[in-house]
Amino acid sequence: MTDSSVHFDDDAADGGGEGRVQESTWSSSMWLMVTALCSIPIILLIAACVIVISLLTLYLPERGSDIRPASENDVMKTFNTVFGTNLVAGTENGIVKYDSIAQQINEKLGYTSDILSIISATFGSSQNANGRKKRQSSAKISCNAAFNGTQQNADNGNSLGLVFRINKCPKTKCLTSYCIGKCASQVQLKIQTVLGSTAFSLNIETTAGMLSLSAQFCSTGPSVSGKKD
Numbered sequence: 001m002t003d004s005s006v007h008f009d010d011d012a013a014d015g016g017g018e019g020r021v022q023e024s025t026w027s028s029s030m031w032l033m034v035t036a037l038c039s040i041p042i043i044l045l046i047a048a049c050v051i052v053i054s055l056l057t058l059y060l061p062e063r064g065s066d067i068r069p070a071s072e073n074d075v076m077k078t079f080n081t082v083f084g085t086n087l088v089a090g091t092e093n094g095i096v097k098y099d100s101i102a103q104q105i106n107e108k109l110g111y112t113s114d115i116l117s118i119i120s121a122t123f124g125s126s127q128n129a130n131g132r133k134k135r136q137s138s139a140k141i142s143c144n145a146a147f148n149g150t151q152q153n154a155d156n157g158n159s160l161g162l163v164f165r166i167n168k169c170p171k172t173k174c175l176t177s178y179c180i181g182k183c184a185s186q187v188q189l190k191i192q193t194v195l196g197s198t199a200f201s202l203n204i205e206t207t208a209g210m211l212s213l214s215a216q217f218c219s220t221g222p223s224v225s226g227k228k229d
Contacts (some may be wrong), residue, residue, distance in 0.1 A: 001094070024177045032146075036123075057123050059105060061073065067088055076186075077166045077167075077177075078163060078165050078166075079184070079221065080161065080162075080163055080215055080221030081161070081163070081164060081217065081218075081219070081220050082143075082160070082220075083161075083162065083180055083215045083217055083218055084159060084160075084216050084218050085123075085157045085159070085160050085196075085215045085216075086142040086157045086213055086215075087123075087157050087158050087211060087213040088143050088158060091209060093123060093206040094206060094207040095121040095122065095204055095205070095206050095207045096205050096206060096207060098117070098121055099117070100203070101119040101162070101202070101204060102116055102117045104202060104203065105118070105164075105191075106194075108195065109170075109190055109191065114167055115166070115167060115170050116157065116167065117164070117167055117186070118162055118163065118164060118165070119163050120161070120162070120205070121163075122161045123158045123159070139157035140156060141156075141157055141199055141215070141216050141220070142157065142168060143218035146154065157213075160215055164191075166180050166183070166184055167178070167189055169182075169187075170186075170187065171182035188220050191217055192217055192220070193214075196216060196217035197217065197219035198214045198216065199215065200214065200216070201214060202214070203214075
């Protein structure tokens with residue numbers, strides 16, 4: 001009896017040991033699985049960060065101007081325009097108060113007053129059939145007028161040359177060189193569409209007094225230096 005009892009206890013002890021080994025193995029497997037599942041997002045996040053940093057190092061040197069405001073002399077900010085007018089006046093009528101003209105143009109385009117400014121405004125000359133200058137009379141608007149030149153037809157009014165500066169993009173209000181380079185063509189297209197479709201009234205102050213005239217957009221020219229005349 002005694003031997004049998006002892007033998008039974010040994011078998012029970014062996015069975016308990018095997019159970020503890022199996023439980024320990026299962027626990028280890030579960031911890032490995034949990035660790036692996038938790039590691040996957042971390043690995044993916046690290047890989048994404050490495051990719052983003054690699055792209056930034058390639059992108060930022062080429063686009064450093066994206067984060068810097070455009071300078072006043074940035075060539076991308078300025079462009080020439082020519083308007084036809086119904087005014088025949090001598091070129092001695094120098095134009096003053098460019099801000100007033102810019103404000104009128106911004107309003108007609110539906111822009112706030114800080115979008116466009118004017119850095120130069122000049123009348124082209126006009127001559128009558130006898131070659132003598134007319135002054136402040138009414139004529140027809142013609143886009144055949146040459147900027148800073150004489151009209152081929154005495155019935156045509158003066159041309160009006162305006163040099164615009166884009167201070168910021170109309171929609172995004174972004175004022176970096178990169179942004180303005182992207183939106184400049186849209187601004188010029190709107191000027192062409194809105195101010196070129198029909199004549200509009202414009203009040204211009206000159207050294208000889210205030211002039212009220214009709215004008216119509218004719219063409220744009222290349223970008224020019226932002227230096228003020």
